[in-house]
Each structure stands twice: as C-alpha cells, then as structure tokens.
Amino acid sequence: MKDWKSIYQERLVSVAEAVAHIKSGDRVSVAHVGSEPFALLEEMVRQKERYRGVSLYFLLSLGDAGYMVPGMEEHIRFHGIFLGGSTRKGVAEGRGEYLPCYFHQYPEMLRARGGLDVLLISVTPPDKHGYCSMGMGIDHLPELKDDAKIVIAQVNPSLPRVMGNSFIHVSEIDYLVEADRPIPELSPAKITEVERKIGQYCASLVKDGDTLQLGIGGIPDAVVTFLTEKEDLGLHTEMAADGVVDLIKAGNINNKRKKINKGKSIATFAAGTRKLYDFLDDNPAFELHPVQYVNHPNIISQNDNVVSINSCIQVDLMGQANAEVVKGMQFSGVGGQVDFIRGANMSKGGRAIMALPSTAAKGTISKIVPFLDHGAVVTTGRAEINYVVTEYGIAQLWGKTLRERAKELIAIAHPDFREELKEEYARRFHEKLR
Ligand code: COA
Numbered sequence: 001m002k003d004w005k006s007i008y009q010e011r012l013v014s015v016a017e018a019v020a021h022i023k024s025g026d027r028v029s030v031a032h033v034g035s036e037p038f039a040l041l042e043e044m045v046r047q048k049e050r051y052r053g054v055s056l057y058f059l060l061s062l063g064d065a066g067y068m069v070p071g072m073e074e075h076i077r078f079h080g081i082f083l084g085g086s087t088r089k090g091v092a093e094g095r096g097e098y099l100p101c102y103f104h105q106y107p108e109m110l111r112a113r114g115g116l117d118v119l120l121i122s123v124t125p126p127d128k129h130g131y132c133s134m135g136m137g138i139d140h141l142p143e144l145k146d147d148a149k150i151v152i153a154q155v156n157p158s159l160p161r162v163m164g165n166s167f168i169h170v171s172e173i174d175y176l177v178e179a180d181r182p183i184p185e186l187s188p189a190k191i192t193e194v195e196r197k198i199g200q201y202c203a204s205l206v207k208d209g210d211t212l213q214l215g216i217g218g219i220p221d222a223v224v225t226f227l228t229e230k231e232d233l234g235l236h237t238e239m240a241a242d243g244v245v246d247l248i249k250a251g252n253i254n255n256k257r258k259k260i261n262k263g264k265s266i267a268t269f270a271a272g273t274r275k276l277y278d279f280l281d282d283n284p285a286f287e288l289h290p291v292q293y294v295n296h297p298n299i300i301s302q303n304d305n306v307v308s309i310n311s312c313i314q315v316d317l318m319g320q321a322n323a324e325v326v327k328g329m330q331f332s333g334v335g336g337q338v339d340f341i342r343g344a345n346m347s348k349g350g351r352a353i354m355a356l357p358s359t360a361a362k363g364t365i366s367k368i369v370p371f372l373d374h375g376a377v378v379t380t381g382r383a384e385i386n387y388v389v390t391e392y393g394i395a396q397l398w399g400k401t402l403r404e405r406a407k408e409l410i411a412i413a414h415p416d417f418r419e420e421l422k423e424e425y426a427r428r429f430h431e432k433l434r
Pocket of ligand 1: 214215216217218238239310311312313314322323324326327331332333334335336337360361362365366367
C-alpha cells in the first residue's frame with residue numbers, strides 16, 4: 001500500500017469536486033452534532049440542481065439545515081429517526097420523513113433500506129499513522145463506513161480528537177476536503193427550580209457504584225449537581241454532555257466498579273460546549289463507540305446497577321410514556337430511550353427512571369394524564385418503567401398493580417390536576433381517593 005501521506009494528497013479535492021460525486025437517487029448518510037460536515041452539506045445545497053431524489057439520512061443537526069428549506073425536498077429529502085428544531089417543521093409539512101427505530105438498530109435499519117451510497121463525515125487531520133478521529137457523532141459511522149460506496153470527509157482541525165472506536169484511516173476515505181470550521185455548541189439552559197427538585201429526587205435513587213445513563217436537557221443537568229457526594233459512579237450513556245465533565249474531574253465518576261469498559265466513560269455521541277469538547281480531546285478515559293454497541297440492551301445490562309434517567313412528553317395513569325409526539329405532531333424520536341430503559345431493567349440491580357416536570361405550557365397542561373393524547377404514541381411501555389419522578393416526588397411503578405400505579409402517579413401530579421385524575425381513578429377502579 002502507498003504511504004498514507006501520498007494517498008492524502010491524491011484524494012484531496014475541492015469541496016465542489018467532492019460533492020459532485022453524489023448522484024441523483026443516492027442514499028447519503030451524514031455525521032451529526034459536532035461532527036456535522038458543514039462545508040459538504042452547504043455545497044450539496046448549493047449544487048442542488050444537480051440532484052433529484054437524494055435521501056439524506058441525518059440525526060441531530062446543530063446547524064441551520066439548508067436542506068430543509070421548502071422546495072429542497074425534490075432534490076434532497078431529509079430522513080431521520082430523531083427530529084430537532086431544524087427538521088421538525090419540514091417533516092410536519094410533508095417535506096421530510098420520520099423513521100421509528102430503536103437507536104441501537106439504526107445501522108441495521110439503514111442496511112435494510114438498501115444501504116448507503118455515500119457517507120459524509122468530519123475528521124481531524126491524520127495522526128502520524130494516518131488515522132483520523134471522526135469526532136463527536138460516532139454512532140453508525142464505524143459500522144457503515146465499510147458499506148458506503150463513497151466516503152467523503154471534511155478535514156477539520158477544530159474537531160476534537162475523540163478516543164474509542166472513532167478512527168478512520170486516510171486510505172478508507174475516497175475524497176478529502178480541507179475546511180476549518182468552528183464546532184457548534186449546545187449551551188446548557190439555566191436549570192429551573194422545578195428541574196432542580198426533580199434532579200434532587202432522581203439523585204436520591206442513585207447509589208455509590210451505579211453506572212449512569214443521562215439524557216440531554218435541564219433534568220440530567222440538574223441530576224449531576226446532586227451527585228457530588230457519590231462515589232465510584234460509572235458512565236455508560238448515549239450522549240455525553242457538559243454536566244458529566246466536573247463529576248469525572250472530581251472523581252465521582254471513575255468507572256471503577258464497571259464490569260465492562262472498566263475505567264472508561266462510554267458514550268456514542270457528544271454534544272455540549274467547548275468545555276466538553278476540550279475535555280474529550282485526546283482523553284483516553286472517555287471513549288465513543290458505535291451505537292449498536294453502546295445502546296444495545298444486552299451490552300448496557302452487562303454492567304450492574306445501571307440507572308437510566310430519561311424524560312417524556314406525558315405519562316398515563318398506567319405508566320405508559322409518550323416521549324415523541326406533541327399535539328399529534330412528531331416532536332422528537334425514540335432515540336435511545338427504550339434501549340437504555342431495557343438495558344437498565346436487565347442489569348442486576350438496575351433502575352429505569354422517567355423524570356419529567358408535572359406540567360407543560362406554563363402550568364396549563366398536566367403531563368400526568370388519564371389517557372395519552374389522541375395521536376400520541378407509546379414510546380416506552382408500562383411494564384418497563386421502574387420510577388416516575390416529578391417535582392412532587394417519586395412514584396414507584398415496578399411490581400405494582402394498575403390501581404397502585406394510578407395512586408402513585410396521582411400523588412406526584414401537579415395539585416391543580418389531581419382532582420380530575422382522581423375522578424378518572426374513581427371511574428376506573430370503583431374507589432374514591434381522598
Ligand atoms: N403537552 C403539550 N406540550 C408539551 C407537553 C405536553 N404534555 N410536554 C411538553 N410539551 C412541550 C413543551 O411545552 C415544550 O414546548 P416549547 O418547545 O414550545 O417550549 C416542548 O414540548 C418540549 O418540552 P420540554 O419539556 O422542553 O422537552 P425536553 O427538552 O425536556 O425533552 C423529550 C423531552 C421527551 C422531547 C426528550 O426527552 C426526548 O426527545 N426523548 C426521547 C428520546 C430519548 O429519551 N433519548 C434518550 C437518550 S439521550
């Protein structure tokens with residue numbers, strides 16, 4: 001084989017040349033979050049007239065998604081298993097597609113839909129051996145880089161060199177484009193008082209030695225602020241966010257008691273601020289691995305005492321959770337919620353927590369409801385959640401009858417909505433609650 005430096009030079013092209021290799025009808029998958037190859041995507045949008053019917057498979061964009069602009073869908077059509085602020089409206093208007101899928105099955109699902117023609121990634125400049133890190137959105141990349149007919153990489157010196165199964169050799173890339181772009185940041189929102197209370201209740205369910213999965217948003221951010229007295233925690237999570245950095249630095253998370261990936265914090269992607277990106281850069285204690293490993297319930301459950309903390313839009317009186325649909329509209333996606341709840345359930349001593357504020361829309365809507373909304377979906381089934389936590393306390397559901405569950409959930413609903421929930425309880429169970 002030629003030395004990697006010659007390969008690099010031979011395959012180095014302009015962004016216009018690289019993107020010109022994409023053809024009408026191609027299935028194109030793109031790295032996401034901080035690894036989003038903005039230079040390549042922007043060029044695709046610029047060259048849109050060259051394409052018809054390109055399917056763009058994408059997860060979470062931190063950019064402004066020019067491919068979602070009305071009229072673009074004939075050229076480049078978004079397909080996602082998770083919707084965010086930049087893609088939700090387009091899908092609701094019929095200009096893109098939502099695919100229900102457990103995140104750990106994403107690579108397999110892409111194969112079932114015919115596999116990939118093109119993979120677009122961001123990479124760090126190569127190391128002395130010719131290996132580039134694919135940065136922060138790893139999930140399906142290590143699995144599918146070998147399947148794609150063409151791999152195009154934006155070489156971005158600003159991308160953190162994240163460790164784990166996150167490397168690709170220059171010889172595996174067909175076209176390289178050099179473009180230094182700042183990495184978009186996802187700033188944590190200010191933790192509200194309600195989130196602080198929920199975080200405190202969740203943290204009370206965490207014991208020394210537990211391995212944690214923490215999602216994104218105010219609640220996980222609040223949970224971590226209450227874990228500073230815990231010892232020997234482990235981290236095996238879908239998404240790494242800023243919140244865990246201080247816990248790792250302070251030694252609360254040391255991954256010592258893990259059964260697998262001992263001594264390492266594990267995630268499949270990372271999104272946060274510069275604080276997180278600097279921490280992940282060249283850090284052998286934090287690894288990103290493929291999603292079919294990190295999110296597979298069989299892998300998650302190999303650690304003991306796994307605690308998963310997730311959130312949802314609403315939960316009914318039986319404990320079914322809708323985490324995806326708001327007012328009949330696909331809002332987000334299944335993501336890794338079910339993967340981790342199942343993994344936590346299967347883990348020896350594991351606990352699956354669903355944590356949510358008791359109300360939405362400035363207190364006008366109860367998130368604990370007699371029935372899920374018309375058009376809502378059950379993301380997580382009633383037999384899978386161990387605890388539901390709101391700012392009013394902890395409902396323990398596992399091992400409880402329907403009657404007991406309803407009672408537990410009404411006790412943590414917002415007081416303004418308890419009466420109507422009690423009316424439903426009386427109708428359903430022929431018993432009046434005081
Ligand atoms: N009825 C009506 N609207 C509701 C609602 C309800 N029951 N619950 C929430 N909303 C609205 C909120 O008011 C908010 O609207 P706004 O954006 O106009 O302010 C919006 O829906 C989002 O609610 P919020 O509570 O801010 O959501 P979040 O950021 O905490 O995320 C989920 C909650 C469920 C969307 C998110 O956890 C998710 O996507 N989960 C599925 C995937 C997953 O769990 N992955 C885990 C691994 S990371």
